[in-house]
Amino acid sequence: MEITRPTSLVEALEARAEDPGADLLAGGTDLMVEVNFGHSRPEHVIALRRIAELAQIDGNRIGAGVTWARLEKSDHRALAQLARTVGSPQIRAAGTIGGNIGTASPAGDGLPWLAAVEAEIEVTSKDRGVRRLPCSEFFTGVKRNALAPDEVITAAILPENVPTNQEFAKIGQRSAMVISTVSACVVRDDDGTVRVALGSVAPTPLRATRAEALIAENPDPSEAVLAEFVRTVSAEVSPITDHRSTESYRRHAAGVLARRLLERCLAR
């Protein structure tokens, strides 16, 4: 196996342009699992860990190479909350937000937060430069995304005013080191606008827009409205039954989890 170790983004983009079939490697906590199980046999790996530009947080720009260990200390409350739930300390020390985005798993814990705050995914290629895609365009299916073969994910770009009022939680088969059965993120703007995003309940991170509209119409929701909110979230998701859970449990849990987070946001 050939390994290229660029030390700058320019070098990485050149390597990617020369061999679009090469696999990008950040922390390796997803890719090496695929290799170890024999699902992937990379012939050429471009390792991104030495690229300082990718590992920077600069204002509203979170570099793709920023690890979960760093994001555990983020000022964005829900980002810190979710980062603390990713794997173990070893996984968080190696795993990156860019790798989570690159894998595009429905269970990727970073994705509901990115969708809820309406982040854009920045991708860069040698020939076409920078593109920024909203989550709804970047994530195209289960473990599928809109990255072109010669592109590298360079950052998550946050909007100017990310609400400080935000909550993340996930449900899994045990309380730690667990892949999400359902995950959710709720953010609430100062003007009362609420955004609700869920993970593990659809092929891509899902915004519960009907539930959001219900709260827009009822900014101080009664018990009846909250019950309707739960039903609406449960109706909006499209989960599957698999080895981790059933479709019906996921549907139920999505509504309950979203309500819990909404109530926390409303209490502030």
Ligand SMILES: Cc1cc2nc3c(=O)[nH]c(=O)nc-3n(C[C@H](O)[C@H](O)[C@H](O)COP(=O)(O)OP(=O)(O)OC[C@H]3O[C@@H](n4cnc5c(N)ncnc54)[C@H](O)[C@@H]3O)c2cc1C
């Ligand atoms: C024991 C264990 C526990 C885990 N627990 C969780 C969990 O709780 N929650 C969760 O969400 N995930 C979890 N994961 C999955 C994994 O840790 C995360 O998805 C992590 O963010 C992946 O980042 P990485 O840097 O290791 O990615 P890598 O494995 O290096 O890469 C993953 C994929 O993204 C691509 N890629 C990486 N960087 C880029 C880039 N800059 N541009 C384009 N493509 C890129 C790679 O080519 C590859 O396809 C766990 C994994 C393990 C092994």
